[in-house]
Each structure stands twice: as C-alpha cells, then as structure tokens.
Amino acid sequence: MAFLTAIGLMSGTSMDGIDLAILRSDGANVIEFGPSMAVAYDAAFRRRIEASLETAKAIVRREDRPGDLAEMEREITMRHARAVSDFLLSLPAEWQKPDLIGFHGQTVLHRPHLGVTVQLGAGALLAHETGIPVIYDMRANDMAHGGQGAPLVPAYHAALARSLSEPYAAMKPAVFVNVGGISNITYVPDAGAPVAFDTGPGNTLIDQWVSREGGVPYDAGGTIASEGGVVTEVATRYLDNPFFGKSGPKSLDRNDFTLALAEGLELSDGARTLAHVSAEAILKSVAHLPAPPKLWIVCGGGRKNPHIVGDLRAGAEKAGAEVIVAEDAGLNGDATEAEAWAYLAVRSALGQPLTFPTTTGCREPVTGGQRAEP
Template sequence: MATICAIGLMSGTSMDGIDVAILKTDGVSAIEAGPSLFVPYEAEFRKRIEASLETARQIVKRQERPGELVELEHEITIRHARAVEAFLSSSAGDWGRPEVIGFHGQTVLHRPQAGITVQLGDGALLARQTGLPVVYDMRANDMAHGGQGAPLVPAYHDALARCLPEPYAGGFPVVFVNIGGISNITYVPAAGDPIAFDTGPGNALIDQWVLREGGVPFDADGAIASEGHVVAGVVERYMAAPFFLKSGPKSLDRNDFTLALAEGLELSDGARTLAAVSAKAILKATEHMPEPPRLWIVCGGGRKNPHIVGDLRTGAEKMGATVIVAEDAGLDGDATEAEAWAFLAVRSLKGLPLTFPTTTGCHEAVTGGILAQPDKMGLPGG
C-alpha cells in the first residue's frame, strides 16, 4: 500500500500544550517516524481550559458549545494552526511534505455511558488556516456503533508492537502503557486484535495535587514525591473504586477520580502516594488481560516520573515481565500519541478500522473521522 506523509496533533488530558509529529505510513505496517515538537500552553490559557470543564458538563448533544466554549474552541484551533506553521517552518519542514493532518482537539467532556464525547477543535477552520486537508472528530463514529469512543491509539500501538527492534521483537504479549492525565493500555497478542482500556488516573491527580498544595503545575521528574512516602491506606482506598472491577473496554473522564481520598496528606507524601496509585492502577489491569504480558512499554509524560515507572517495574518483575520506556525500543515517548493521530488520519483516508470491539466495545471494527478540505466546510470521510 502507498505511504502517505501525515501530521498528527494531540492535546491530551494533561492540558499542558500541543504535541506535533510527522509520520510516513501506509496506515498498516509501514511506519517511518519523523521529528516532533511540543508547544506548551501558557499557564493562564491552561486555567481557561480547566475552567471550561465545568461548563462542558452542561452539554447534552455533542455539537453544543455553551458559554465560553465557542470562543475557546476557536482559540484552540488557531493555536493548533500556529503550531503546525512553527513545525513546518523549522527543520522538520524538510523531512517530508504533509498530505493530511490528523487533529484530535481538546477533550472537555467524555461520558461514554451517555454516548457523548466532546473534543474542542474546528477541523474546517484548521484546514483553511493550514491549507492542508484535516481528518478530525475520529471518536464519534465509534460511539455511533456502540463503542466508548476511547482509546483510539491502540491501532497504532498494535502496528508498533509488530515491528519492534531486537531484543524486544516477538516478545508477545506486549503491553503499551500511555501515561497522560489518564493512563491507558494496549495489550497486543501474537495474533488477533489488540485489547485496550483506560486503567485509571495517570498524571492528572498528581498535577492537581502539586498545583493546589505547592503552587507548581506538575512534579518535574518526581522531585516533590522523592521527599515523601507512600500512604498505603490511601492507595487502597483509590483501588477500591468500582471502576477497577470492570473488564474492558472502559474509559474515563478526567474528573472521574478526584483528590478527595488524598485530603490531609502532606505535599510530598501526597505526590508520592498518587504516583503509587497510578502505578497500582496500571498493574491491576493485568486482571483483565488474557495472559500476563512479557513486555511493558511506557509512553507519555508519566514515563518521566521515576516513582510511577519504578513502582510499575517492581510490580511487573514479580509477574516475570520486563518494563522499558519508549526510548529503550527506539520510540519517542513524547510523540507517540501525536504520531498515532497521524497514523489514524491515514487509516481514515483509506477506510481502514480505527477501533475494534476489543478496544472500545464497538459492535464491529469501524473507521471514522470527518475530512475537511482547505476550501470546503468538511465532508464525511473514511
């Protein structure tokens, strides 16, 4: 199959900025990853997005944009357009000429039980601003076919798992762990479709905790947590949530877990304990896997927290498994999700499935996405 050069844009549940990545792929197995870029949101804009989550709770139909959400969606889209311009005007622009953009947008509401997921981002506006075709709104068709609309990255994880370098090649089952604001896993067997689901809080609770208690937006390299201790009782109270008893597919909204169970902890103890919660939640996911994985590959911002990764490694080793970070396998752990959106855009253009019954609970494997051309308002695509 012919390869297509695509840009992927991702702004995740950590709401810290925009990841830009470029990829040449056939949407199946040929993958050549190029450079990437991170464009951070300034603190005030990040606060605006966080504040919008409360407004988004009013949404009943996914097309609704109450209150400030209309203006915010416009601004988010323009910032993505400027990120693409900055990326292509850098040396990355010499790597390949993009033919399409995969645009995630900013999730402000995810209520799969109500069949609603809302990502702020105007694909038609982005296409006009960049002069490139844009595939966006990739979750909706999955939900229309009975799926939870998340996670979508597993199709890309599955492709990556089947082309790992030595000494990791062929070490199935492989599990990719993406630790963003919320953590999710993709279980890749030697044969068959991937299995995927959200595992629980990732960085979100830690970020909220250190911002509230320490006035900093995140715990850089786990420095705050390194001064603290794990309060086991708090970890166990988090692990008692009914969510962990459910098998996949399952997905979370950023607000499904809160800081309520950590109230009263000292700053560093809270940061360390919440890191332990993130790791324990990931390990608990093995209860819903067909067999224990042999290899765990950790991606996303959470791989930079040595406490999350250390706890995960300790627990996995007891199960006879190896834990590595993305870079150990020659991957870019910061860019994986943005790369995935480029990969999914190509799959959408080719009418290939983005989701599977084993990843989102959809009735059948389905494609998705809307294709917006630079000179048009957006036509059904994929």
C-alpha cells in the same frame, strides 16, 4: 509502496500543550518516522481550559457550546494552526508537504455511558488556516457503533509492536502503557486482535495535587514525590474504586477521579501516594487481560516520573515481566500520541478501521473521522 504523509496533533488530558509529530504510513505500518515538536500552553491558558471542563458539564448534545466554549474552541484551533505553521518551518524540505493533519482537539467532556464525547477543535477552520486537509472528530463514529470512544491509540500501538527489534520483538504478549492524564493500555498478543482500555488516573491527579498544594503545574521528574512516602490507607481507598474491577473495554473522563481521598495529606506524601495509585492501577489491569504480559513499554509523560515507572517495574517483576520506557525500544515516548493521531488520520483517509470490539467495545471494526478541505 503507496503511502501518505501526515502530521498528528495531540492536546491531551494533562492540558500542558500541543504535541506535534509527522510520519509516513500506508495505513498498516509506519514507513518512516519524522521529527516532532511540543508547544507548551501558558499557565493562564491552562487555567482557562480547566475552567472549560466545568462549563462543559452542561453539554447535552455534542454540538452544544455553552458559555465561552465556542470562543475557546476557536482559540484552541488557532493555537494549533500557529503550531503547525511553526512546525512546518522547522522541518527538513522532504517533510514540508504533508498530505493530511490528524487533529485531536481538547477533550472537555467524555461520557461514554451517555454516548457523548466532546473535543474542542474546529477542523474546517484548521484546514483553512493551514491549507492542509484535516481529519478530525475521530471518536464519534466509534460511539455511534456502541463503542466507548476511547482509547483510540491501540491500532497504532499494534503497529509499533510489529516494528520492535530484538530482544523485544519476541517478548509477547506485550503491553503498551500510555501514561497521560488518564492511563491506557494496549495488549498485543502473538496473534489476534489487540485488547485495550483505560486503566485509571495517570498524571492528572498528581498534576492537580501539586498545582493546588504546591503552586507548580506538575511534579517534574518526581522531585516532590521523592521527599514523601506512600500513605497506604489512602492508596487503598483509591484502588478500591469499582472501576478497577470492571473488565474492558472501559474509559474514563478526567473528572471521574478527584483529590477528595487525598485531602489532608502533606504535599510530598500526596504526590508519592498518587504516583503509586497510577502504577498500581496499571498493574491491576492484568486481571482483565487474556494472559500475563512479558513486556511493558511505557509511553507518555508519566514515563518521566520515576515513582510511577519504579512501582510498575517492581510489581511487574514479581510476575516475571520486564518494564521498559519507549526510548529503550527506540521509540519516541514524548511523541507517541501525536504520532498515533497522524497514523489514524492516514487510516481514516483510506477507510480503514480505527477501533475494534476488543479495544473500545464497538459492535464491529469501524473507521472514523470527518475530513475538512482547505
């Protein structure tokens, strides 16, 4: 069986660092999972990325780099290059010669209604620095074909669903939930194409809240929220947003939801309320699915927040569904998105579709990505 070995790099909307993972794939299935690693951004660099989100609002064309964005793009790329170097040194010998790198970059602007999505990351520079071919800019071709440019992980989620063992393999429809800065879901039926869309804020509002009100980057283990309660009227105002009434495909920018509705709350009440909003937003997505799911599999950093998972579980159980975290199914919940970018790089290299009309709204299944050689 022919396969390629790829490293996936993800720096998500939580802006907390770089996730790396390596795997082998034939473009359809994962042949073998390899190790993974995470490299945290220091607080000062996170603040610089946050500032770049404001600068990026001036972008009109995808290639525009106003202000210091060109300098940020180079630094983000060089940090990824150093992370790859360190990762390769840590790997067993059989994993040290990857064929490809799948490079996401750092999203600073996502405006699907304008056909614009910008990820800071120079693929050619990364290929030069690492000596490995790089597949990058994987969202643009989808948007050129009428898609939202997000989410891109559904193709990988569908492959993971095919790899599940019992009892979970028989629990279809299944939904993979990626709770990153923004949450997205992939609905995997018994037969047919997956359905996917962004569901709402995941960790981003919680992170912004505890950073602003508590001076910490995130609510580790939901500790802050555990001392508070859900302020129902605030949660209701968030969940009344017209976004939740729209059917998919649909996607969000990190700035589409703000802390405005939470103003005046006490620190712990705000953290608990925003965790509830994240879970309820996911549950509201059922209204836009072909059938109610039997199984929810939670990936991403938000699976470590017991309030998000607990509220999701409580709501799902009312509908007779089971909620598990990735590790319950033998998966690596920390590395799922980085693994997805490795898998998508293989599919791109083989000319296979990355997105589908049912996942992003593109007019037809399309591949994507640019390739940079060392």
